[in-house]
Amino acid sequence: MNPSISRRALLTGLGGLTVAGGIGGVVGLGRAATADPPGATDALRLGYLPITDASPLLIAHSARLYDPAAVSATKPVLFRSWSSLAEAFVTRKVDVVHLLMPMAVALRYSMNSPVQVLGWNHTNGSALTVAPDIVELGQLAGSQIAIPAWWSIHNIILQRLLRQHGLRPVIRSGASRGDRTVELVVMSPSDMVPALANGSIGGYVVADPFNAMAQVRGIGRIHTFLGDVWRQHACCALLVHQSAIDERPAAVQSLADSVVAAQHHLDLDRRRAAAELSGGYLPQPTPAIAKALTYDPADFVVAHPDWQPQRLGFEPFPFASFTERLVAEMDNTIVDGDRRFLDRIDPATVHADLVDDRFIRTAIESRGGAVALGLPADLTRTEQVTS
Numbered sequence: 001m002n003p004s005i006s007r008r009a010l011l012t013g014l015g016g017l018t019v020a021g022g023i024g025g026v027v028g029l030g031r032a033a034t035a036d037p038p039g040a041t042d043a044l045r046l047g048y049l050p051i052t053d054a055s056p057l058l059i060a061h062s063a064r065l066y067d068p069a070a071v072s073a074t075k076p077v078l079f080r081s082w083s084s085l086a087e088a089f090v091t092r093k094v095d096v097v098h099l100l101m102p103m104a105v106a107l108r109y110s111m112n113s114p115v116q117v118l119g120w121n122h123t124n125g126s127a128l129t130v131a132p133d134i135v136e137l138g139q140l141a142g143s144q145i146a147i148p149a150w151w152s153i154h155n156i157i158l159q160r161l162l163r164q165h166g167l168r169p170v171i172r173s174g175a176s177r178g179d180r181t182v183e184l185v186v187m188s189p190s191d192m193v194p195a196l197a198n199g200s201i202g203g204y205v206v207a208d209p210f211n212a213m214a215q216v217r218g219i220g221r222i223h224t225f226l227g228d229v230w231r232q233h234a235c236c237a238l239l240v241h242q243s244a245i246d247e248r249p250a251a252v253q254s255l256a257d258s259v260v261a262a263q264h265h266l267d268l269d270r271r272r273a274a275a276e277l278s279g280g281y282l283p284q285p286t287p288a289i290a291k292a293l294t295y296d297p298a299d300f301v302v303a304h305p306d307w308q309p310q311r312l313g314f315e316p317f318p319f320a321s322f323t324e325r326l327v328a329e330m331d332n333t334i335v336d337g338d339r340r341f342l343d344r345i346d347p348a349t350v351h352a353d354l355v356d357d358r359f360i361r362t363a364i365e366s367r368g369g370a371v372a373l374g375l376p377a378d379l380t381r382t383e384q385v386t387s
Contacts (some may be wrong), residue, residue: 020111022361033066035204043068044251047094049085050282051189052292053125053209054098055235058281061263070254071096075280082149089115095244096255099325102151102330106163108354110341114242114265118256119171119360120234122263124227124290124311126154127211128161129220130203131196137165137223142177143202146195150335153235154205156228159333164386171336196220207235208312209284210293216288219257227309228302231384237285245356250279256316256359260367263314270294303386315359317375325352325383367379 046061048054053190060066074111077094079085082103090113098121099107107113134140140162145153159169168181184200187195192204197219204210205226227233233352238259245252258290266273274290282289295310302309327347330339361379364370371377 010367014296033338036316042248042251043072044095044255045059045072045074045099046078046241047085047099047225048076048090049082050080050284051077051125052277052282052289053207054281055266055273055277055293055312056121056262057096057098057238058277060258061280062276063260063262063265065261065265067254067258068252071247072259078281080190080265081110082152083122089239089241092241092331095240099239099240100149100152101234101237101326102153102156102241104207104237105327105330105350105354106151106341108337109345109350112369115239115354116241116242116263117237117240117244117318117355119238119259119318119357120251121236121238121259121314121317123232123234123315124225124309125312126205126207126226126235127155127222128158128203128205128226129196129211129214130223131199131220132218134202137161137167138180138300140182141167141180142175142182144175144200145185146185146186146192146201146204146206146292148189148206150337151225151330153209153230153326155234155335156333157229157233157330158184158205160329160385161224161229169334171266176359184334193217193219210286211294212288212291213284216285216291222300223298225302225309227307227311228304229386231304231307231309232313232315234318237318249359253359256363257292257366258372260316260360260363263316264367264373268313307384313371315375317334317364317370317379318351318355318360319379319381319383320351320355321381321383323355324348325385 041091048057057076085097088094104117106117107115162169162182164182167186170181171184175181189206189210189234192206192210195201195211240252248381270293271290274293277289278286293312297310300310324347327350331342364373
């Protein structure tokens with residue numbers, strides 16, 4: 001993609017892929033100017049959204065795990081919406097981001113942007129949070145539910161969950177209790193918490209720590225962890241440009257090594273990690289961040305306790321089975337935007353084209369191999385999704 005592409009052209013091309021304006025509009029783009037300008041350094045520049053899904057990228061910086069010759073020592077750049085983060089990445093203001101996996105698919109095949117997924121930043125980490133009086137999902141009929149972006153795992157899993165409970169998601173159409181419809185609205189995560197508090201929405205589905213915030217403040221409760229619908233699904237993937245792989249493979253390998261090391265660092269002491277994340281990386285209250293990283297399973301009723309759906313996991317390997325199932329599920333999801341690119345791709349072939357797992361494989365081997373990191377020895381798995 002031409003780096004000079006306009007914001008209007010980008011958002012038009014993405015066709016509803018992100019929330020317009022996001023968490024504070026284009027504020028994040030202003031912050032991007034504080035990073036190393038393009039071409040000023042060979043080190044990779046990082047961008048992130050302030051959610052716990054970004055933890056490995058942020059902890060790697062906090063713990064000084066990055067080689068400054070490979071990854072910029074400048075603090076990762078905080079963006080306040082998925083739209084501004086995606087735009088900054090596509091227009092080369094930053095070189096590395098954690099981005100919604102369905103959004104990565106859309107960038108590659110809707111906009112022909114030469115992006116590559118290196119691996120996963122995390123697994124799980126998202127939930128459906130509802131008003132305190134909602135006990136059964138059927139009670140959401142006739143209400144609005146907020147999502148962070150159309151092409152998000154949140155929207156995909158939410159729609160599956162609604163259908164399982166006899167509810168029909170609708171877009172740009174008032175919800176009806178009698179027709180058992182639920183209207184989906186795109187909303188910035190920071191706006192979801194006050195919207196739930198004032199009763200303008202019946203619930204929201206989003207990454208943490210926004211679910212934990214509702215519980216800490218007593219304005220809502222977690223109804224379903226998305227990991228209880230799709231076991232150990234990936235929400236955000238680690239993205240780089242193809243040019244970085246071609247021109248700076250050693251830097252990309254160093255990045256992968258640092259992220260895998262940070263994931264291990266996180267798991268060693270999650271409460272310490274919460275304190276590190278609160279120290280200038282995530283703006284949310286420390287109690288909410290800590291809660292999101294250390295949910296007590298005894299506090300929740302889940303359908304699959306052996307799946308540990310409440311646990312934000314830090315598995316780096318991008319399983320091909322997940323990519324294939326994700327693309328198939330995207331085709332079953334309604335969005336307010338262009339979805340014609342889905343007709344041109346085969347779910348079975350997307351992974352080999354979109355994902356370059358060589359660097360993560362090497363990073364895994366350098367830390368003792370797949371089994372040592374709790375991964376299947378053959379690095380394959382079967383997707384487990386509730387029907």
